[in-house]
């Protein structure tokens with residue numbers, strides 16, 4: 001025990017923990033392993049974001065885009081905006097095969113979920129990847145992220161939502177067209193009864209169409225309320 005307590009400061013001296021976002025020393029911050037205090041301070045506070053879609057706002061409320069828009073999810077939060085350091089990390093995670101980044105990203109996202117004024121969550125469900133996309137990429141980025149979030153929050157993970165249609169890559173469509181593109185894309189597998197508040201997890205939120213229809217499928221299958229957590233938006 002004594003040897004270990006001496007070894008840890010020595011390891012830290014020669015191999016200091018680096019912040020995933022800025023690669024600087026993590027320093028004394030012990031709030032969240034893998035991140036420095038300066039980077040954590042730059043992340044959006046859910047208390048000052050749109051309570052429907054998680055967009056940063058000058059003050060807590062509902063953003064202009066969400067007013068008059070009926071979304072199937074009741075609230076959303078993001079670990080950060082999709083730009084700068086977070087964008088670079090997500091690119092490494094999604095497109096450079098660095099699937100191990102799911103763990104620190106999930107830890108970061110779980111921290112944001114804990115800061116949201118949401119009721120107790122009963123299960124975490126990833127937004128599914130179609131099997132053809134899974135075959136191309138080799139891993140399911142939303143599933144790995146959802147697993148990390150569920151582990152961090154101590155909540156069960158249900159992989160009960162499936163993608164029945166391989167929707168053409170969202171980035172090829174204009175915003176208005178994306179809504180029709182994913183309308184019928186989701187189904188819930190029989191076997192697990194959904195109830196209570198479900199946390200839907202995805203890597204990115206763009207128009208909200210994918211999350212909306214995924215959440216609607218969960219509501220249709222018995223979920224009481226669906227909240228959404230994304231790595232970035």
Ligand SMILES: [Zn+2]
Pocket residue numbers: 019020021022023024035036037038039040
């Ligand atoms: Zn940092």
Ligand SMILES: [Zn+2]
Pocket residue numbers: 050051052053054055062063064065066
């Ligand atoms: Zn909004």
